[in-house]
Amino acid sequence: MDSERRRILRFIGKGSVLAAFLGQIGAAGRAFYPNVLYEPPSRFKLKRPNDYPDGYTFVEAHRLFVIRQKEAFHVISAICTHLGCTVQWKGTEFDCPCHGSRFNPDGTVISGPAPRPLDWFATIVSPDGFLEVDSATDVARDFRLLVGEKGKA
Template structure:
């Protein structure tokens, strides 16, 4: 009986050494696969151009404003350049409720503490007729996407 007990304990001991060795190999192998930060895509679709009324429309999901002026569209970030709060459209200007920054309708700073203007994003019409925004590509403040009656740029 002593012999069986000794054999079981040896088996458990060797098994635990093997498990520890394999665990170390697995941990070392993990170093070859970098950590990846999964972020939402920078290019995304919004609604169709005809779904937007004239004026400023907040898209809360993407934290941006879609501005329609008849058949012209442009997109401005709703993220304050000071500390990342959501700015609010107040009839004639953007206001940051957190720290008091104010911005002109084109996103330029009226008063701080925001260090720079709100970002303008590249906007196109996708082949299936939706507004498409690329938040990784900034455009000039005079950019306007002209959309015809059939929803095509």
């Protein structure tokens, strides 16, 4: 009976050493596969320029505002620079409903805890006629994309 117990304990001991060894091999093999952060692309297409009315249009999927002033377009981020809340357009200014930051129509800070203005993104008309935004590229606050009557820049 005692030898049977020792045989089982030896089997369990050898099995645990084997499992630990295989775990270490697996962890070492994992080092050959890089950690990749899958983020949404910074360049993306929106609608065609003629699909936007004059004024401020919120694009929920990308958390930004497309501003159309006749044939001129620009895109402002809707992400508050304080803690990342989504700002709202209130007719004459942007308001952060969470912490009270307020921004001018050009995104500059009026008041509140926001440390800097809202970001302006580079915008072009793609070859197939859609507005294309590059959220990784900031542009100056006087940037305007002029689009002709056929939707071409």
